[in-house]
Amino acid sequence: MINAIGYCDIRYVDSLSGLLKYYEALMQRGGLVARAGEVRSLKLGLILDLLKAVGIPEGHKSGLISAVLRGWDMNCRNRSIVQVEEELQAISISINALQNELAAAKSQWGPKARLRLDTAVLVALPLMPTDLKSDEVGTIQDLLRRTMNCLKAKMDG
Incomplete structure (x- = not known):
């Protein structure tokens, strides 16, 4: 759906905002820090959805x-709870930064x-070198x- 939106259409802001709210809600669920695999999957999903949107x-x-x-x-x-918490915090920072950009753009x-x-x-x-296999x-x-x-x-053009 998001790819069908016109290049200069302000609805892009609303679509991107909805996407961020969705992932923000997913990331705020209780007990997520104990499920590192789910955090990794959600982070990958967010990154892929953002790449599809641009x-x-x-x-x-x-x-x-x-x-x-x-x-x-x-x-x-090998991920500790502290590392998973840091990963969730990094995702949250990315989402907040984008929400601020969306508000300004709107x-x-x-x-x-x-x-x-x-x-x-x-x-x-929220893509870090540690998220990837070293050869990629x-x-x-x-x-x-x-x-x-x-x-x-x-x-520039």
């Missing part, structure tokens, strides 16, 4: 999504607002860098 060329989008899926490390056997919507939001989404992705980190960082350059070129 208005980047399909080649960049599919490449990033495939690379994240291929590189995602679901192993949580009050100042203009022709480049979508590009600024897409850039903010990529910057706020460089590939994903390179894909993100190229995608950011693509958005910057659109912003």
Whole structure:
């Protein structure tokens, strides 16, 4: 649904806001910190949904999504409760940062607002090198860098 929204359509803000509220509610459930595997799955889901939402060329989008899926490390056997709490806090910080960007965008919507939001989404992705298999980190960082350059070129153009 979110991909069908027009590039400069302010409904993008509402759709993205709804997505963030959904994940925020999921992350606030009691006892989640004791279920590291579920936290990892929810984090991956949030990252993938955010990547699907951004208005980047399909080649960049599919490449990033495939690379994240291929590189995602679901192993949580060695994660302590403190690490899971830190992971939940990082996700919360990303969601809050994006909600602030959405509020600002909604009050100042203009022709480049979508590009600024897409850039903010990529910057706020709760994706850390420790989330990934070590052999995939460089590939994903390179894909993100190229995608950011693509958005910057659109912003300057």
